[in-house]
Amino acid sequence: MGHEVWTFSDYIMLVVSGVLVNNILLIRFLGNCPFLGVSKKMDTAVGMTFGVIFVLTCTGPITWFVEHYLLERFDIVYLETLAFILTIAVFVQLVEMVIKKVSPGLYRGLGIYLPLITTNCCILGTCFYNIRFKFGFMPTVVFSFASALGFGLALIIMAGIRERFHYARIPKCFQDTSIGLITAGLIGLSFFVFAGLAK
Protein backbone atom coordinates (compact mmCIF):
# COMPACT_ATOMS: atom_id res chain seq x y z
CA MET A 1 0.00 0.00 0.00
CA GLY A 2 2.97 2.35 0.17
CA HIS A 3 4.27 3.44 -3.17
CA GLU A 4 6.87 5.94 -4.18
CA VAL A 5 5.02 8.77 -5.88
CA TRP A 6 1.53 9.78 -4.81
CA THR A 7 -0.79 11.48 -7.24
CA PHE A 8 -3.88 13.41 -6.28
CA SER A 9 -6.16 10.54 -7.23
CA ASP A 10 -4.10 8.24 -4.98
CA TYR A 11 -4.96 10.54 -2.10
CA ILE A 12 -8.64 10.52 -3.00
CA MET A 13 -8.58 6.73 -3.04
CA LEU A 14 -6.87 6.76 0.34
CA VAL A 15 -9.66 8.91 1.77
CA VAL A 16 -12.35 6.72 0.24
CA SER A 17 -10.61 3.67 1.60
CA GLY A 18 -10.19 5.11 5.07
CA VAL A 19 -13.68 6.49 5.44
CA LEU A 20 -15.80 3.95 3.63
CA VAL A 21 -14.20 0.78 2.38
CA ASN A 22 -12.00 0.06 5.39
CA ASN A 23 -13.88 2.12 7.93
CA ILE A 24 -11.68 2.23 10.99
CA LEU A 25 -14.48 1.32 13.34
CA LEU A 26 -16.86 -0.94 11.50
CA ILE A 27 -14.32 -2.83 9.45
CA ARG A 28 -11.04 -2.41 11.29
CA PHE A 29 -12.61 -2.75 14.76
CA LEU A 30 -10.80 0.18 16.29
CA GLY A 31 -12.49 2.61 18.65
CA ASN A 32 -15.34 0.45 19.90
CA CYS A 33 -15.36 1.24 23.59
CA PRO A 34 -16.09 4.96 23.34
CA PHE A 35 -18.25 4.15 20.32
CA LEU A 36 -20.86 2.41 22.39
CA GLY A 37 -20.60 4.78 25.30
CA VAL A 38 -20.85 8.03 23.42
CA SER A 39 -23.22 7.20 20.58
CA LYS A 40 -26.38 7.31 22.65
CA LYS A 41 -26.93 10.97 22.02
CA MET A 42 -26.13 13.07 19.00
CA ASP A 43 -24.40 15.92 20.80
CA THR A 44 -21.94 13.66 22.63
CA ALA A 45 -21.25 11.87 19.36
CA VAL A 46 -20.47 15.13 17.59
CA GLY A 47 -18.22 16.28 20.44
CA MET A 48 -16.25 13.06 20.36
CA THR A 49 -15.97 13.23 16.57
CA PHE A 50 -14.36 16.66 16.61
CA GLY A 51 -12.03 15.59 19.38
CA VAL A 52 -10.90 12.48 17.51
CA ILE A 53 -10.43 14.31 14.20
CA PHE A 54 -8.28 16.94 15.88
CA VAL A 55 -6.18 14.57 17.99
CA LEU A 56 -5.66 11.92 15.33
CA THR A 57 -4.77 14.32 12.51
CA CYS A 58 -2.11 15.79 14.80
CA THR A 59 -0.75 12.69 16.50
CA GLY A 60 -0.58 10.66 13.28
CA PRO A 61 2.20 12.84 11.83
CA ILE A 62 3.80 13.42 15.24
CA THR A 63 4.16 9.71 15.92
CA TRP A 64 5.43 9.30 12.35
CA PHE A 65 8.23 11.70 13.22
CA VAL A 66 8.92 9.84 16.46
CA GLU A 67 9.21 6.56 14.56
CA HIS A 68 11.43 7.75 11.75
CA TYR A 69 13.63 10.31 13.48
CA LEU A 70 13.89 8.88 16.96
CA LEU A 71 13.20 5.17 17.11
CA GLU A 72 14.86 4.21 13.84
CA ARG A 73 17.82 6.52 14.46
CA PHE A 74 18.60 4.79 17.76
CA ASP A 75 17.47 1.32 16.69
CA ILE A 76 14.88 1.10 19.44
CA VAL A 77 11.93 0.35 17.22
CA TYR A 78 10.70 -2.30 19.64
CA LEU A 79 9.81 0.51 22.04
CA GLU A 80 7.28 1.77 19.49
CA THR A 81 4.27 0.90 21.64
CA LEU A 82 5.62 2.77 24.66
CA ALA A 83 6.86 5.76 22.68
CA PHE A 84 3.61 6.19 20.80
CA ILE A 85 1.27 5.95 23.76
CA LEU A 86 3.39 8.39 25.75
CA THR A 87 3.45 10.80 22.81
CA ILE A 88 -0.32 10.64 22.49
CA ALA A 89 -0.88 10.99 26.23
CA VAL A 90 1.45 13.98 26.48
CA PHE A 91 -0.11 15.62 23.44
CA VAL A 92 -3.62 15.23 24.80
CA GLN A 93 -2.54 16.53 28.20
CA LEU A 94 -0.98 19.62 26.61
CA VAL A 95 -4.03 20.25 24.46
CA GLU A 96 -6.29 19.95 27.49
CA MET A 97 -4.21 22.49 29.40
CA VAL A 98 -4.20 24.91 26.46
CA ILE A 99 -7.93 24.68 25.86
CA LYS A 100 -8.63 25.14 29.54
CA LYS A 101 -6.66 28.38 29.57
CA VAL A 102 -7.65 29.74 26.18
CA SER A 103 -11.31 28.88 25.93
CA PRO A 104 -13.22 27.68 28.99
CA GLY A 105 -16.34 27.42 26.87
CA LEU A 106 -14.70 25.02 24.44
CA TYR A 107 -13.26 23.12 27.39
CA ARG A 108 -16.71 22.58 28.85
CA GLY A 109 -17.96 21.26 25.56
CA LEU A 110 -14.99 19.24 24.36
CA GLY A 111 -12.58 18.89 27.25
CA ILE A 112 -14.12 15.89 28.94
CA TYR A 113 -13.61 13.75 25.86
CA LEU A 114 -9.89 14.33 25.71
CA PRO A 115 -8.81 11.83 28.39
CA LEU A 116 -11.17 9.29 26.82
CA ILE A 117 -9.48 9.87 23.49
CA THR A 118 -6.08 8.95 24.90
CA THR A 119 -7.17 5.38 25.45
CA ASN A 120 -9.21 5.25 22.27
CA CYS A 121 -7.68 2.39 20.33
CA CYS A 122 -8.40 4.06 17.01
CA ILE A 123 -5.83 6.76 17.72
CA LEU A 124 -2.98 4.41 18.59
CA GLY A 125 -4.16 1.89 16.02
CA THR A 126 -4.10 4.39 13.16
CA CYS A 127 -0.62 5.53 14.23
CA PHE A 128 0.50 1.88 13.99
CA TYR A 129 -1.15 1.45 10.58
CA ASN A 130 0.70 4.51 9.27
CA ILE A 131 3.93 2.69 10.02
CA ARG A 132 2.79 -0.78 8.91
CA PHE A 133 1.60 0.54 5.56
CA LYS A 134 4.92 2.34 5.13
CA PHE A 135 3.34 5.70 4.41
CA GLY A 136 5.37 8.81 3.72
CA PHE A 137 4.60 12.04 5.54
CA MET A 138 1.75 13.39 3.40
CA PRO A 139 -0.05 10.04 3.12
CA THR A 140 0.23 9.74 6.92
CA VAL A 141 -1.54 13.05 7.40
CA VAL A 142 -4.26 12.17 4.89
CA PHE A 143 -4.79 8.66 6.22
CA SER A 144 -4.98 9.86 9.84
CA PHE A 145 -7.55 12.46 8.87
CA ALA A 146 -9.53 9.98 6.78
CA SER A 147 -9.60 7.39 9.57
CA ALA A 148 -10.85 9.97 12.05
CA LEU A 149 -13.49 11.02 9.55
CA GLY A 150 -14.58 7.41 9.16
CA PHE A 151 -14.80 7.02 12.93
CA GLY A 152 -16.93 10.15 13.14
CA LEU A 153 -19.17 9.00 10.32
CA ALA A 154 -19.86 5.65 11.98
CA LEU A 155 -20.40 7.36 15.32
CA ILE A 156 -22.87 9.90 13.98
CA ILE A 157 -24.86 7.34 12.02
CA MET A 158 -25.03 5.21 15.16
CA ALA A 159 -26.15 8.12 17.32
CA GLY A 160 -28.85 9.03 14.84
CA ILE A 161 -30.22 5.50 14.93
CA ARG A 162 -29.86 5.00 18.67
CA GLU A 163 -31.78 8.16 19.46
CA ARG A 164 -34.69 6.55 17.76
CA PHE A 165 -34.46 3.47 19.91
CA HIS A 166 -36.43 5.40 22.52
CA TYR A 167 -39.47 4.83 20.37
CA ALA A 168 -38.84 1.18 19.64
CA ARG A 169 -39.94 -1.71 21.79
CA ILE A 170 -36.82 -3.72 22.37
CA PRO A 171 -36.83 -6.81 24.60
CA LYS A 172 -35.19 -6.00 27.93
CA CYS A 173 -32.27 -8.35 27.54
CA PHE A 174 -31.25 -6.81 24.25
CA GLN A 175 -31.39 -3.20 25.32
CA ASP A 176 -28.49 -0.86 25.44
CA THR A 177 -25.18 -2.44 24.50
CA SER A 178 -26.51 -5.59 22.90
CA ILE A 179 -28.75 -3.89 20.38
CA GLY A 180 -26.02 -1.32 19.85
CA LEU A 181 -23.61 -4.02 18.73
CA ILE A 182 -26.12 -5.67 16.43
CA THR A 183 -26.92 -2.31 14.89
CA ALA A 184 -23.23 -1.59 14.41
CA GLY A 185 -22.93 -4.89 12.57
CA LEU A 186 -25.81 -4.05 10.27
CA ILE A 187 -24.40 -0.61 9.55
CA GLY A 188 -21.06 -2.26 8.81
CA LEU A 189 -22.80 -4.64 6.44
CA SER A 190 -24.16 -1.68 4.53
CA PHE A 191 -20.61 -0.32 4.27
CA PHE A 192 -19.69 -3.50 2.40
CA VAL A 193 -21.44 -1.89 -0.52
CA PHE A 194 -18.31 0.22 -0.90
CA ALA A 195 -15.92 -2.72 -1.13
CA GLY A 196 -14.14 -2.73 -4.43
CA LEU A 197 -14.17 1.05 -4.66
CA ALA A 198 -10.66 1.23 -3.34
CA LYS A 199 -8.05 -1.11 -1.94
Next chain:
Amino acid sequence: MREIVKLIVVLTAFCVGSAFSLAFVKEATKERIEYQKLKVLVAPAVKAVFPSYDNDPILERVKVKLSEKEVINVFPAKKAGSLIGIAYEGIGSGHGGAVEVLVGMDLNGKILGIKVVKHGETPGIGTKAVESQEFLNQFKGKGVGSKLTVGGDIEAVSGATETSTAITEAVRKAVEMFPKLKEKVRG
Protein backbone atom coordinates in the same frame (compact mmCIF):
# COMPACT_ATOMS: atom_id res chain seq x y z
CA MET B 1 8.89 22.30 45.26
CA ARG B 2 9.49 19.02 46.99
CA GLU B 3 6.28 17.75 45.42
CA ILE B 4 7.48 18.44 41.90
CA VAL B 5 10.86 16.89 42.55
CA LYS B 6 9.16 13.78 43.87
CA LEU B 7 6.98 13.60 40.75
CA ILE B 8 9.95 13.86 38.43
CA VAL B 9 12.00 11.33 40.37
CA VAL B 10 9.20 8.77 40.42
CA LEU B 11 8.42 9.18 36.72
CA THR B 12 12.07 8.95 35.77
CA ALA B 13 12.48 5.86 37.93
CA PHE B 14 9.57 4.22 36.16
CA CYS B 15 10.93 5.05 32.73
CA VAL B 16 14.41 3.84 33.58
CA GLY B 17 13.07 0.62 35.11
CA SER B 18 10.96 0.06 32.04
CA ALA B 19 13.82 0.73 29.63
CA PHE B 20 16.15 -1.67 31.43
CA SER B 21 13.72 -4.55 31.63
CA LEU B 22 12.74 -4.12 28.00
CA ALA B 23 16.33 -3.97 26.80
CA PHE B 24 16.97 -7.18 28.72
CA VAL B 25 14.01 -9.02 27.22
CA LYS B 26 14.90 -7.72 23.77
CA GLU B 27 18.45 -9.08 23.99
CA ALA B 28 17.19 -12.40 25.29
CA THR B 29 14.75 -12.85 22.43
CA LYS B 30 16.77 -11.34 19.57
CA GLU B 31 18.21 -14.55 18.15
CA ARG B 32 14.93 -16.39 18.36
CA ILE B 33 12.97 -13.58 16.69
CA GLU B 34 15.45 -13.38 13.84
CA TYR B 35 15.07 -17.13 13.41
CA GLN B 36 11.30 -16.85 13.22
CA LYS B 37 11.39 -14.02 10.71
CA LEU B 38 13.89 -15.85 8.52
CA LYS B 39 11.84 -19.01 8.72
CA VAL B 40 8.88 -17.19 7.21
CA LEU B 41 10.88 -15.26 4.65
CA VAL B 42 13.49 -17.69 3.49
CA ALA B 43 12.57 -21.27 4.50
CA PRO B 44 10.55 -22.08 1.34
CA ALA B 45 13.44 -20.79 -0.78
CA VAL B 46 15.98 -22.87 1.14
CA LYS B 47 13.81 -25.93 0.54
CA ALA B 48 13.71 -25.10 -3.16
CA VAL B 49 17.43 -24.61 -3.72
CA PHE B 50 18.75 -27.76 -2.01
CA PRO B 51 17.72 -31.15 -3.41
CA SER B 52 17.78 -32.79 0.03
CA TYR B 53 19.14 -32.30 3.51
CA ASP B 54 18.28 -33.38 7.02
CA ASN B 55 19.16 -30.47 9.29
CA ASP B 56 17.61 -27.04 9.93
CA PRO B 57 19.71 -24.66 7.82
CA ILE B 58 18.05 -21.62 9.29
CA LEU B 59 18.59 -22.65 12.89
CA GLU B 60 22.24 -23.40 12.12
CA ARG B 61 22.83 -20.24 10.15
CA VAL B 62 26.28 -18.71 10.26
CA LYS B 63 26.75 -14.98 10.30
CA VAL B 64 29.65 -13.92 8.14
CA LYS B 65 31.00 -10.40 8.22
CA LEU B 66 31.65 -9.20 4.69
CA SER B 67 32.81 -5.73 5.60
CA GLU B 68 32.45 -3.16 8.36
CA LYS B 69 28.70 -2.86 8.03
CA GLU B 70 27.67 -5.89 6.02
CA VAL B 71 26.78 -9.14 7.68
CA ILE B 72 25.34 -12.00 5.65
CA ASN B 73 23.42 -15.06 6.81
CA VAL B 74 24.76 -18.31 5.37
CA PHE B 75 22.48 -21.33 5.68
CA PRO B 76 24.34 -24.67 5.78
CA ALA B 77 22.69 -27.82 4.47
CA LYS B 78 23.84 -31.05 6.04
CA LYS B 79 23.25 -34.73 5.58
CA ALA B 80 23.96 -37.04 8.51
CA GLY B 81 25.92 -34.28 10.20
CA SER B 82 28.29 -33.43 7.37
CA LEU B 83 28.09 -30.28 5.28
CA ILE B 84 26.80 -30.77 1.75
CA GLY B 85 26.16 -27.20 0.65
CA ILE B 86 25.51 -23.61 1.63
CA ALA B 87 22.82 -21.12 0.66
CA TYR B 88 22.98 -17.35 0.85
CA GLU B 89 21.65 -14.30 -0.91
CA GLY B 90 23.07 -12.34 -3.79
CA ILE B 91 21.60 -8.97 -4.79
CA GLY B 92 21.18 -7.52 -8.26
CA SER B 93 19.52 -4.28 -9.32
CA GLY B 94 16.39 -4.68 -11.33
CA HIS B 95 13.70 -2.49 -12.79
CA GLY B 96 11.87 -2.01 -9.52
CA GLY B 97 14.77 -1.94 -7.10
CA ALA B 98 16.88 -4.67 -5.53
CA VAL B 99 16.38 -8.26 -6.60
CA GLU B 100 17.41 -10.70 -3.87
CA VAL B 101 18.19 -14.23 -4.98
CA LEU B 102 18.92 -17.15 -2.68
CA VAL B 103 21.62 -19.29 -4.22
CA GLY B 104 22.32 -22.85 -3.10
CA MET B 105 25.88 -24.02 -3.77
CA ASP B 106 27.47 -27.40 -3.31
CA LEU B 107 30.92 -27.68 -1.81
CA ASN B 108 32.62 -27.71 -5.22
CA GLY B 109 31.28 -24.32 -6.18
CA LYS B 110 28.49 -25.59 -8.39
CA ILE B 111 25.02 -24.08 -8.20
CA LEU B 112 22.41 -26.51 -6.90
CA GLY B 113 19.47 -24.19 -7.37
CA ILE B 114 18.32 -20.59 -7.13
CA LYS B 115 15.16 -18.86 -5.99
CA VAL B 116 14.18 -15.20 -6.08
CA VAL B 117 13.31 -14.14 -2.56
CA LYS B 118 12.49 -10.47 -2.94
CA HIS B 119 11.90 -8.20 -5.90
CA GLY B 120 9.93 -5.20 -7.13
CA GLU B 121 9.59 -6.24 -10.75
CA THR B 122 6.52 -5.52 -12.86
CA PRO B 123 3.88 -8.25 -12.58
CA GLY B 124 3.33 -9.98 -15.91
CA ILE B 125 6.44 -8.53 -17.49
CA GLY B 126 9.55 -8.74 -15.29
CA THR B 127 8.05 -11.48 -13.16
CA LYS B 128 8.18 -13.79 -16.16
CA ALA B 129 11.87 -14.18 -15.44
CA VAL B 130 11.28 -14.50 -11.70
CA GLU B 131 8.85 -17.35 -12.16
CA SER B 132 10.14 -19.18 -15.20
CA GLN B 133 11.49 -22.55 -14.05
CA GLU B 134 13.23 -22.89 -17.42
CA PHE B 135 15.17 -19.69 -16.88
CA LEU B 136 16.04 -20.48 -13.27
CA ASN B 137 17.09 -24.06 -14.07
CA GLN B 138 19.74 -22.73 -16.45
CA PHE B 139 21.86 -21.85 -13.46
CA LYS B 140 21.98 -25.39 -12.09
CA GLY B 141 25.36 -26.98 -12.59
CA LYS B 142 27.10 -23.73 -13.43
CA GLY B 143 29.17 -22.00 -10.83
CA VAL B 144 32.66 -20.74 -10.12
CA GLY B 145 34.29 -20.32 -13.51
CA SER B 146 31.10 -19.99 -15.55
CA LYS B 147 30.30 -16.89 -17.54
CA LEU B 148 27.34 -15.76 -15.51
CA THR B 149 26.12 -13.01 -17.80
CA VAL B 150 23.20 -12.68 -20.16
CA GLY B 151 24.70 -13.46 -23.56
CA GLY B 152 27.47 -15.52 -21.95
CA ASP B 153 26.22 -18.74 -20.38
CA ILE B 154 22.75 -17.43 -19.58
CA GLU B 155 19.87 -16.79 -21.93
CA ALA B 156 17.41 -14.07 -20.90
CA VAL B 157 13.64 -14.52 -20.94
CA SER B 158 12.39 -12.64 -23.97
CA GLY B 159 10.49 -9.53 -22.96
CA ALA B 160 12.05 -9.57 -19.49
CA THR B 161 15.64 -8.73 -20.26
CA GLU B 162 16.17 -6.25 -17.46
CA THR B 163 14.89 -8.61 -14.81
CA SER B 164 16.81 -11.55 -16.28
CA THR B 165 19.98 -9.45 -16.14
CA ALA B 166 19.28 -8.48 -12.54
CA ILE B 167 18.79 -12.10 -11.48
CA THR B 168 21.94 -13.13 -13.32
CA GLU B 169 23.84 -10.31 -11.64
CA ALA B 170 22.62 -11.44 -8.24
CA VAL B 171 23.71 -15.02 -8.88
CA ARG B 172 27.07 -13.91 -10.26
CA LYS B 173 27.75 -11.81 -7.18
CA ALA B 174 26.76 -14.73 -4.96
CA VAL B 175 29.11 -17.11 -6.75
CA GLU B 176 31.94 -14.60 -6.42
CA MET B 177 31.49 -14.67 -2.67
CA PHE B 178 31.57 -18.46 -2.54
CA PRO B 179 35.25 -19.19 -1.80
CA LYS B 180 35.32 -16.77 1.13
CA LEU B 181 32.03 -17.97 2.59
CA LYS B 182 32.87 -21.66 2.20
CA GLU B 183 36.00 -21.07 4.24
CA LYS B 184 34.14 -19.30 7.02
CA VAL B 185 31.41 -21.91 7.31
CA ARG B 186 33.68 -24.92 7.01
CA GLY B 187 36.27 -23.53 9.38
Next chain:
Amino acid sequence: MEGSRLVKEFTKGLWKEIPPFRFVLGLCPTLACTTAVRDGIGMGLCLTFVLVCSNVLISLLRKVIPAQVRIACFIVVVATFVIIVELVTQAYFYPLYMALGIFIPLIVVNCIPLGRAEAFASKNTVIYSLADGLGMGLGYTCSLTALAIFREIFGKGTFLYHHIMWSGFEPFAFLQKPPGAFVCLGLMLGIMNLIGSGEK
Protein backbone atom coordinates in the same frame (compact mmCIF):
# COMPACT_ATOMS: atom_id res chain seq x y z
CA MET C 1 -12.34 -14.75 56.20
CA GLU C 2 -9.43 -13.60 54.10
CA GLY C 3 -9.67 -16.74 52.06
CA SER C 4 -13.26 -16.13 51.09
CA ARG C 5 -12.54 -12.57 50.02
CA LEU C 6 -9.71 -13.89 47.89
CA VAL C 7 -12.05 -16.34 46.22
CA LYS C 8 -14.62 -13.59 45.73
CA GLU C 9 -12.16 -11.26 44.00
CA PHE C 10 -11.02 -14.07 41.75
CA THR C 11 -14.39 -15.42 40.74
CA LYS C 12 -16.11 -12.13 40.06
CA GLY C 13 -14.14 -11.82 36.86
CA LEU C 14 -15.40 -15.21 35.77
CA TRP C 15 -19.11 -14.49 35.71
CA LYS C 16 -20.62 -11.60 37.63
CA GLU C 17 -18.29 -8.99 36.23
CA ILE C 18 -16.99 -10.84 33.23
CA PRO C 19 -15.45 -8.69 30.55
CA PRO C 20 -16.56 -7.87 27.90
CA PHE C 21 -20.11 -9.01 28.58
CA ARG C 22 -20.89 -7.59 31.98
CA PHE C 23 -18.04 -5.11 32.18
CA VAL C 24 -18.29 -3.59 28.74
CA LEU C 25 -14.56 -3.14 28.31
CA GLY C 26 -12.01 -4.43 25.86
CA LEU C 27 -14.37 -4.68 22.92
CA CYS C 28 -11.89 -4.12 20.11
CA PRO C 29 -9.92 -7.36 20.46
CA THR C 30 -13.17 -9.22 21.18
CA LEU C 31 -14.36 -8.36 17.70
CA ALA C 32 -11.07 -8.49 15.86
CA CYS C 33 -9.28 -11.50 17.31
CA THR C 34 -12.05 -14.07 17.43
CA THR C 35 -12.09 -15.39 13.87
CA ALA C 36 -10.30 -18.49 15.08
CA VAL C 37 -10.17 -20.27 18.43
CA ARG C 38 -6.38 -20.21 18.55
CA ASP C 39 -6.37 -16.44 18.13
CA GLY C 40 -9.06 -15.92 20.75
CA ILE C 41 -7.25 -18.00 23.35
CA GLY C 42 -3.92 -16.41 22.42
CA MET C 43 -5.23 -12.88 22.74
CA GLY C 44 -6.95 -13.65 26.02
CA LEU C 45 -3.82 -15.15 27.51
CA CYS C 46 -1.64 -12.24 26.37
CA LEU C 47 -4.05 -9.83 28.01
CA THR C 48 -4.20 -11.95 31.16
CA PHE C 49 -0.42 -11.89 31.41
CA VAL C 50 -0.30 -8.11 31.03
CA LEU C 51 -3.20 -7.63 33.44
CA VAL C 52 -1.81 -9.85 36.18
CA CYS C 53 1.71 -8.41 35.95
CA SER C 54 0.59 -4.80 35.87
CA ASN C 55 -1.94 -5.32 38.67
CA VAL C 56 0.73 -6.88 40.87
CA LEU C 57 3.40 -4.28 40.13
CA ILE C 58 1.06 -1.32 40.51
CA SER C 59 -0.30 -2.73 43.73
CA LEU C 60 3.25 -3.18 45.06
CA LEU C 61 4.09 0.40 44.20
CA ARG C 62 0.76 1.97 45.05
CA LYS C 63 2.11 3.87 48.05
CA VAL C 64 4.94 5.33 46.00
CA ILE C 65 3.02 6.57 42.95
CA PRO C 66 1.97 10.21 43.36
CA ALA C 67 -1.67 10.83 42.53
CA GLN C 68 -1.07 13.52 39.93
CA VAL C 69 1.03 11.35 37.63
CA ARG C 70 -0.59 8.04 38.36
CA ILE C 71 -2.11 7.61 34.90
CA ALA C 72 1.28 8.20 33.29
CA CYS C 73 2.89 5.67 35.62
CA PHE C 74 0.15 3.11 34.92
CA ILE C 75 0.66 3.60 31.19
CA VAL C 76 4.43 3.06 31.48
CA VAL C 77 3.92 -0.13 33.50
CA VAL C 78 1.25 -1.57 31.21
CA ALA C 79 3.19 -0.61 28.06
CA THR C 80 6.31 -2.32 29.41
CA PHE C 81 4.49 -5.61 29.92
CA VAL C 82 2.80 -5.25 26.56
CA ILE C 83 6.16 -4.92 24.83
CA ILE C 84 7.43 -7.96 26.75
CA VAL C 85 4.42 -9.94 25.51
CA GLU C 86 5.04 -8.65 21.98
CA LEU C 87 8.66 -9.79 22.01
CA VAL C 88 7.89 -13.18 23.56
CA THR C 89 5.09 -14.00 21.11
CA GLN C 90 7.31 -12.90 18.25
CA ALA C 91 10.02 -15.22 19.47
CA TYR C 92 8.03 -18.31 20.40
CA PHE C 93 4.59 -18.10 18.82
CA TYR C 94 5.26 -16.45 15.50
CA PRO C 95 2.09 -17.64 13.66
CA LEU C 96 -0.02 -16.27 16.52
CA TYR C 97 1.92 -13.00 16.43
CA MET C 98 1.23 -12.66 12.69
CA ALA C 99 -2.46 -13.42 13.19
CA LEU C 100 -3.04 -10.94 16.02
CA GLY C 101 -1.08 -8.16 14.34
CA ILE C 102 -1.47 -4.72 15.83
CA PHE C 103 -3.87 -5.94 18.49
CA ILE C 104 -1.03 -7.12 20.70
CA PRO C 105 0.46 -3.64 21.11
CA LEU C 106 -3.08 -2.28 21.33
CA ILE C 107 -3.47 -4.08 24.67
CA VAL C 108 -1.85 -0.97 26.12
CA VAL C 109 -4.98 1.05 25.42
CA ASN C 110 -7.32 -1.77 26.20
CA CYS C 111 -9.55 -0.47 28.95
CA ILE C 112 -9.11 -3.60 31.07
CA PRO C 113 -5.51 -3.26 32.33
CA LEU C 114 -5.71 0.50 32.79
CA GLY C 115 -9.22 0.30 34.19
CA ARG C 116 -8.31 -2.34 36.79
CA ALA C 117 -5.13 -0.46 37.69
CA GLU C 118 -7.11 2.66 38.45
CA ALA C 119 -10.13 1.02 40.05
CA PHE C 120 -8.55 -1.82 41.96
CA ALA C 121 -4.80 -2.38 41.95
CA SER C 122 -3.95 1.11 43.14
CA LYS C 123 -6.19 0.66 46.15
CA ASN C 124 -5.74 -2.94 47.19
CA THR C 125 -3.00 -5.24 48.36
CA VAL C 126 -0.95 -7.42 46.08
CA ILE C 127 -2.66 -10.70 46.75
CA TYR C 128 -6.15 -9.35 46.00
CA SER C 129 -4.87 -7.50 42.95
CA LEU C 130 -3.38 -10.76 41.70
CA ALA C 131 -6.72 -12.53 42.18
CA ASP C 132 -8.61 -9.70 40.49
CA GLY C 133 -6.25 -9.67 37.51
CA LEU C 134 -6.28 -13.45 37.14
CA GLY C 135 -10.06 -13.67 37.41
CA MET C 136 -10.78 -10.88 34.96
CA GLY C 137 -8.12 -12.10 32.57
CA LEU C 138 -9.35 -15.68 32.56
CA GLY C 139 -12.95 -14.52 32.28
CA TYR C 140 -12.00 -12.42 29.28
CA THR C 141 -10.16 -15.36 27.76
CA CYS C 142 -13.26 -17.54 28.20
CA SER C 143 -15.45 -14.90 26.54
CA LEU C 144 -13.10 -14.56 23.60
CA THR C 145 -12.81 -18.32 23.26
CA ALA C 146 -16.60 -18.81 23.36
CA LEU C 147 -17.13 -16.23 20.64
CA ALA C 148 -14.23 -17.62 18.63
CA ILE C 149 -15.53 -21.19 18.85
CA PHE C 150 -18.83 -20.06 17.41
CA ARG C 151 -17.28 -17.92 14.69
CA GLU C 152 -14.71 -20.48 13.63
CA ILE C 153 -16.89 -23.58 13.57
CA PHE C 154 -19.82 -22.00 11.78
CA GLY C 155 -17.94 -19.34 9.88
CA LYS C 156 -15.07 -21.45 8.57
CA GLY C 157 -15.92 -25.01 9.36
CA THR C 158 -12.72 -25.55 11.29
CA PHE C 159 -11.70 -25.81 14.93
CA LEU C 160 -8.12 -24.93 15.78
CA TYR C 161 -7.55 -24.90 12.05
CA HIS C 162 -8.67 -28.53 11.57
CA HIS C 163 -11.68 -29.20 9.42
CA ILE C 164 -14.39 -30.74 11.53
CA MET C 165 -17.61 -30.16 9.67
CA TRP C 166 -19.07 -32.58 7.14
CA SER C 167 -17.83 -32.08 3.62
CA GLY C 168 -20.99 -30.53 2.19
CA PHE C 169 -21.05 -27.83 4.85
CA GLU C 170 -21.22 -24.31 3.50
CA PRO C 171 -19.52 -22.06 6.03
CA PHE C 172 -21.54 -19.08 7.10
CA ALA C 173 -18.88 -16.64 5.95
CA PHE C 174 -20.77 -13.67 7.33
CA LEU C 175 -19.61 -14.67 10.79
CA GLN C 176 -15.98 -14.30 9.77
CA LYS C 177 -16.44 -10.78 8.46
CA PRO C 178 -16.53 -7.65 10.63
CA PRO C 179 -20.32 -7.15 10.63
CA GLY C 180 -20.73 -10.77 11.65
CA ALA C 181 -18.50 -10.15 14.65
CA PHE C 182 -20.64 -7.28 15.85
CA VAL C 183 -23.91 -9.15 15.39
CA CYS C 184 -22.56 -12.29 17.02
CA LEU C 185 -21.28 -10.44 20.04
CA GLY C 186 -24.49 -8.48 20.36
CA LEU C 187 -26.58 -11.63 20.29
CA MET C 188 -24.34 -13.37 22.80
CA LEU C 189 -24.57 -10.38 25.09
CA GLY C 190 -28.33 -10.38 24.80
CA ILE C 191 -28.53 -14.07 25.60
CA MET C 192 -26.25 -13.62 28.60
CA ASN C 193 -28.45 -10.81 29.87
CA LEU C 194 -31.42 -13.12 29.49
CA ILE C 195 -29.74 -15.83 31.50
CA GLY C 196 -28.55 -13.26 34.02
CA SER C 197 -31.96 -11.80 34.59
CA GLY C 198 -33.39 -15.28 34.98
CA GLU C 199 -31.01 -15.84 37.87
CA LYS C 200 -32.34 -12.89 39.82
